Amino acid sequence: MPNGTAISLVAGFMGQMDAREAAGLIVDMIRQKKMAGLVLLLAGPPGTGKTALTLEICQELGSKVPFCLMVGSEVYSLEVKKTEVLMENIRRAIGLRIKENKEVCEGEVTELSPEETENVTGWLW
């Protein structure tokens, strides 16, 4: 609502008034670029709506803000480095935005003519 209080039932979300009002403040702060360099941490028991609230914040910020769900057990896996997991998710988030602008050309390749180059990368300079 305009005064910053949450509506008791909206978009399937009910209760959690304090958390939803706080989420509204976060959305305002992001829009005013006051969250730059800051991280929002939602803590609480399982199934209390942390993910749902995060998705709401993301949707409120518009279609250009990607929602990228990360699984905690992935981050703490011994097989993959934490930085690799983070990089993969950042790539995924950027990929979502690139995908929106993707131009698809349809056609048929009728001929391929390989060209010899001097450098090992295969790029023409």
Ligand SMILES: Nc1ncnc2c1ncn2[C@@H]1O[C@H](COP(=O)(O)OP(=O)(O)OP(=O)(O)O)[C@@H](O)[C@H]1O
């Ligand atoms: N206040 C709420 N109103 C309506 N539905 C809710 C509310 N809180 C949670 N839910 C629903 O309960 C389910 C579990 O919520 P969610 O996955 O967001 O919880 P979570 O806190 O992220 O859980 P976890 O810590 O296990 O990841 C979802 O389907 C969500 O839509």
